[in-house]
Amino acid sequence: MLDNMPRGTIVIEELEIGMARHLRKQIGDEDIELFAQISTDHNPVHLDDDYARDTIFGGRIAHGMLTAGLISAVIGEQLPGHGTVYLGQTLKFMAPVRPGDTVYAEVRVREIDHSKRRVTLDCHCTVGDTVVLKGEAVVLAPSAKFD
Numbered sequence: 001m002l003d004n005m006p007r008g009t010i011v012i013e014e015l016e017i018g019m020a021r022h023l024r025k026q027i028g029d030e031d032i033e034l035f036a037q038i039s040t041d042h043n044p045v046h047l048d049d050d051y052a053r054d055t056i057f058g059g060r061i062a063h064g065m066l067t068a069g070l071i072s073a074v075i076g077e078q079l080p081g082h083g084t085v086y087l088g089q090t091l092k093f094m095a096p097v098r099p100g101d102t103v104y105a106e107v108r109v110r111e112i113d114h115s116k117r118r119v120t121l122d123c124h125c126t127v128g129d130t131v132v133l134k135g136e137a138v139v140l141a142p143s144a145k146f147d
Contacts, residue, residue, distance in 0.1 A: 010081055011144045023104075023105050036063070066097075068089075071107060072086070074123075084140065087140055089137045091135040092133070094134060095130050102127065104126045105125045106123070117140050118140060
């Protein structure tokens, strides 16, 4: 299940402080298995029920970077969107995401430096009322002047 806002590009000339975009995605077993294959991270806390039951999480969890990838999807597809280049990202993982959880990922414009085309974005992911990830991204936004 994937629920998100329209995709495309918002050029830096049209960005405003406080502008936000989001997506909502249910994380399933297949997502976790595919991420393990792509990333080569086969930590059993993500893949093995018996192993994960005996960890501090008490069960399997999704890869943290799988959750972080939803932030990347909002940035690359919605805000600013197509043509955006990542310059940096900070992340703090606050709580686990479990198979079957629906993650809400949101990105909000905090600062705009028009002279450098740099945009600072506040980022967070929640499962219900629980913040599972928070951070900041700095990106080079696309510009109407460079089409």
